Amino acid sequence: MKRVLRSGYTTGACAAAAARGAALMLARQELVSEVTIEMPGGESATFSLHGQVFTGNYATCFVIKDAGDDPDVTNGAEVHASVSRSSHPHPHTPLEGEGVVLITGGTGIGRVTKPGLAVPPGEWAINPVPRRMIQQSVRSVLSEFNLQHSTLSIIISIPDGEQRAQKTLNARLGIVGGLSILGTTGIVRPISAKAWTDTIDAALDVARACGCENVVLSTGRTSELAAQQHFPSLPEEACIMMGDHVAHALRACAQRGFMQPVIACQFAKLLKIACGHPNTHAAASQLDLAKLRRWTEQAGFPHRILSIITNANTAREIAITSAFDPGLMELVAGHALQASALHAPGISALPLLCGYDGAVIFQYSKTRN
Numbered sequence: 001m002k003r004v005l006r007s008g009y010t011t012g013a014c015a016a017a018a019a020r021g022a023a024l025m026l027a028r029q030e031l032v033s034e035v036t037i038e039m040p041g042g043e044s045a046t047f048s049l050h051g052q053v054f055t056g057n058y059a060t061c062f063v064i065k066d067a068g069d070d071p072d073v074t075n076g077a078e079v080h081a082s083v084s085r086s087s088h089p090h091p092h093t094p095l096e097g098e099g100v101v102l103i104t105g106g107t108g109i110g111r112v113t114k115p116g117l118a119v120p121p122g123e124w125a126i127n128p129v130p131r132r133m134i135q136q137s138v139r140s141v142l143s144e145f146n147l148q149h150s151t152l153s154i155i156i157s158i159p160d161g162e163q164r165a166q167k168t169l170n171a172r173l174g175i176v177g178g179l180s181i182l183g184t185t186g187i188v189r190p191i192s193a194k195a196w197t198d199t200i201d202a203a204l205d206v207a208r209a210c211g212c213e214n215v216v217l218s219t220g221r222t223s224e225l226a227a228q229q230h231f232p233s234l235p236e237e238a239c240i241m242m243g244d245h246v247a248h249a250l251r252a253c254a255q256r257g258f259m260q261p262v263i264a265c266q267f268a269k270l271l272k273i274a275c276g277h278p279n280t281h282a283a284a285s286q287l288d289l290a291k292l293r294r295w296t297e298q299a300g301f302p303h304r305i306l307s308i309i310t311n312a313n314t315a316r317e318i319a320i321t322s323a324f325d326p327g328l329m330e331l332v333a334g335h336a337l338q339a340s341a342l343h344a345p346g347i348s349a350l351p352l353l354c355g356y357d358g359a360v361i362f363q364y365s366k367t368r369n
Contacts, residue, residue: 008068009045010183011079012130013037015156017047018063018081020137023152025052026059026083027145037137039186040129051080058084070188072195073167074179077158082106083138086151100151101138103131108161109181114174114237116209117202125170125180126156133186156181169199172236173206193279197248203240208256212238215258216352217249219265219280226354227264230363247278250344263336264352267324268315273351274335276342288315292332299331316356324361329353333364 021035031054036046049061060082067075105111105124112119118127126134138152158164161178165171170180188195207215215238216231218224224239242249246263253261263273272280275288293309305328312318322328333351340349353362 005069008066008070008072008075008188009047010130010186010188011065011074011077011158011179011181012127012133012183013039013045013186014047014063014065014079015081015126015130015181016133016137016186017045018049018061018079019083019134019154019156020141021047021049021052021061021063022054022059022081022083022154023138023141025054025061026057026085026152027141029054029056032061035137037133037186040133041185041187043187045186050078057086058082067188070195072188073164074158077160077164077179079181080106080155080157080159081134082155082157084153086153101135101142102151102153103134104153104155105178105181106155106157108158108164108178109156110161110165110170110175110178112174113176114206114210116206117173117175121174124156125175125178127180127182129184130181133183169203169241172239173199173202174237193245193248196243197245197252200240200242200245200249201252203237204252204256204258207235207237207240207258210235210237214238214260214262215240215253216262216264217242217246217253217349219243219246219263219269222356222358223264223266223269223352223354226358226360227262227352229358230352230360231262244279244281246273246280246340247343250340250347250349253349254344254347259346260348260350262350262352263340264354266316266354266356267319267329267332270332270336270351270353271315274332274339276339278343289318292318295331295335296328301327301331320356324353324355326362329362330364333362337364 017035017037021032024032034048036044038044047063052061062078062080065074065077110125112121112123112125165179216227217240269280271288308321336351351364355361
């Protein structure tokens with residue numbers, strides 16, 4: 001029987017829970033071991049608190065992020081919130097008697113340095129929905145304990161956030177110094193592609209905001225490095241790591257006006273794209289090889305190439321055994337161009353075939369038919 005995968009919580013939800021816990025300890029002047037917060041979708045969730053400390057005007061605690069069964073670089077991270085209180089009025093009080101909640105980042109939280117993201121350059125990388133969650137979780141404490149005239153300053157931090165961020169694409173997106181506080185629902189669904197596709201969308205937004213004329217979609221780091229060497233003047237913002245999410249990346253490009261993106265990939269991925277797979281990870285390779293055999297037969301390829309395809313077990317074997325036959329590479333690239341337009345009508349994606357040694361082998365030109 002298949003095991004049901006367990007959902008987890010976003011960094012935004014963890015930050016909101018830690019902030020509420022610290023605010024409650026500050027208001028009650030007593031230890032709080034767990035808190036319940038409301039998610040944007042209306043669900044509620046309860047979080048255990050750790051590292052609780054409080055004084056008359058200050059409190060801090062943290063929540064350990066549980067990403068469930070979803071692989072996540074932030075899983076197990078300590079999301080800290082420190083809350084300090086001032087009774088002095090603040091010039092930015094939104095409404096009389098509401099009080100002020102100021103949210104900033106601390107250790108391990110990145111700052112935004114490039115345009116195109118959900119928050120502007122210069123701001124802490126705490127996205128709008130998590131900010132609202134923190135505000136709502138803390139404002140309910142202000143109302144409950146008659147602290148509406150207080151100013152609460154909240155600092156969100158992740159002690160090892162800068163180290164964890166090195167395993168992400170944050171720096172390329174223009175988030176430096178740490179992680180982002182993210183999440184639109186508060187809940188992490190297991191083994192979902194949303195985190196990756198959200199990153200693709202954000203990277204394309206940054207590329208557009210930075211004035212990039214075109215982008216390179218790469219299926220992996222080796223192909224990306226090959227593309228960067230092939231296009232030495234390519235801006236960093238134009239390099240989009242799409243992984244296996246080819247259909248999403250192409251549609252996202254079309255939505256932002258990048259109508260001739262370059263697709264940098266190795267032969268096996270190129271063949272999957274040519275066969276029309278929206279995601280290049282989960283396709284049956286034998287079906288792809290059979291389709292390739294039909295294409296080459298219809299195109300009148302010599303017996304040597306047909307024999308290689310017939311006897312091969314993998315696409316990589318075909319590429320290497322055929323010595324990356326130029327005619328075969330162009331055939332597959334042409335089919336990839338046509339298949340890409342089915343995912344995103346009007347788009348003309350140009351394949352850049354990369355070898356297994358990190359060099360570019362073949363560039364499909366838009367002048368070809």
